[in-house]
Amino acid sequence: MSVRTGPLQADAGPAVRPAPAPPRRRRVDWSAWRAFALLTAPLLVGLLLFKYVAMGWGLLLSFSNARGTIALGDWAGLENYRTLFGDPRFRTSLSMIVVFTLVIVPLTFAIALGLAVLVNRLRRGRALFRTTFFLPAAVSYVVASLIWKMSLFSGVPSSAANSLAALFGQEPTAWIATVDPPLYWIVLITVRLWLQIGLYMILFLAGMQEIPGELYEAARVDGAAGEWRLFRHITFPLLRNTSVAVTLLLVIAAFQAFDEFYNLLSTGLAGAPGPDGRPPLVYLYDVSLVQQDYGLGSAGAFVVTLLIVLVTLVQGRLVGFGRGDGE
């Protein structure tokens, strides 16, 4: 630090005057307020405008008849909500995203944790493997969708998946176009796994760094060795907070799925009989930006937002998120 402290500076400013008597503490510290306001105002104004005002306006708009306009139109009451829940495309999108979440969250969690344990055990080359598993985090969903759709899982016989299948005597498969059985799910799940495992592996690795090595030593001395037992009794319980954070982030990310669905399953976007795999955000994009029905879109946005908040709160309550958060 370049800060010098010492007796010479002891009387340099008002900061070191004897503490004021208790009643004077009620005087407002204007310099603190000024600094606080200056530091928080830019962010607060942005959040108020683009989150709070936006949500409020969206809520109003969801009760309006707003086709082709973003101005508040005629009052429509619950009409939009009735249309919304009457639309089977919206209802399937909700059940679709729930199933998707139930599959992708545990899968990502398990693989990310497994890889973290694995990488953590490596002595040499740890950085190399960490980088390998983390690198896809730098790739966009659009690029990954391109690789998955047009190369890895494309229908041509020379695609990676079909070449591999050919080794087992399988005919070339149109992976994305096959709805029954839903082979397109393999494409959807693997692309997201590839993109997001790395970041969560890093979070787990960070958590493992905080576990004192003596715990393992003690357990070994006690004869509780065996990698699996060490993991079950030490590593996993002590990663509890990381696990909770990872699960929450994964669920929220799953509910916001858009990019890969839009780019992989574009045939199903505008209501054409493509694979029945439209998540809510793709439905909302279609309703708002393609059909320009902002009233209906706002109603949908409100329902989806409410759903995410609910899931987050329930999950937080279940696992006790923030319990150990000091403040």
Next chain:
Amino acid sequence: MNDDRLPRRRAGRIGRARIGSYLAAVVFAVPFLLPFYLLLRNSLMTQTELGALEWRWWPERIDLTGFTDAFANSSAPLGRALLNSALVAIVSAPVSTLLASMAGYAVARIRVAAARPVFLLVVATMMVPGAATFVPTFVVVGSLGGVNTLWGLIVPGLFNALAVLLFRGFYLRFPQEIEDAGRIDGLGHLGVYLRLALPNSAGLLAALGVLSFIEHWNSFLWPLVIGQDPALWTVQVAMSTNLTAQAINLPALFASAVVSVLPLALVFLVAQRWIVRGIMATGIKG
């Protein structure tokens, strides 16, 4: 390091387990690296070769027409799109990170009555993440005249509540003694933040800055929604437009993907140390 002190029998078992770990790591590395390889390979192949019947490890001859086609395509101009993406990411990353650091410091260290409510106001928005609110945000930005404008593309993405939370966690751990020393030297709240706290959080700033850069470079939904004019397309939107087009020039599409990934992968390779260290510094362990 401590393994030396373990009985030999056990050390041997651990040694074998370690070889197993390396084998497993190599096996797992293959599916993580294969897509990168395919991306590169396909950008160097011809359209006919890509539709071939048989798997090829390497293009018959390196063909660069994909790259020239990608830049020559006039319906989704790649050069312009790269420029737009660069602009968005280069502006957004430092600004959003700095805003989060300022607010994070204020709610962590400045004791005013508003600190708690402001913090809650910020954290509450975290439960309603950006993508779910794109319709209302579009409505607000639209009514402010932000559709098809650069500010409409950039400004709504500058306010990151999660980063505020991480910075707050970091600044809560910032030693009180350093702050006191600064106060004795006559620094006010802003002075302590600017001269002491901010420089000390350089690691976290770098980590979140890089993550934010990646996030903004890769972001797709908002640029797709707000930049309907091709002049405002980011590289992600331009690629997506080509991916969902009727007639696809595959080598050109893979080439533009390579061009879009390469700068980011380089930044990432250089900066991932900071990311990892930064994540550890936030005390995300909870």
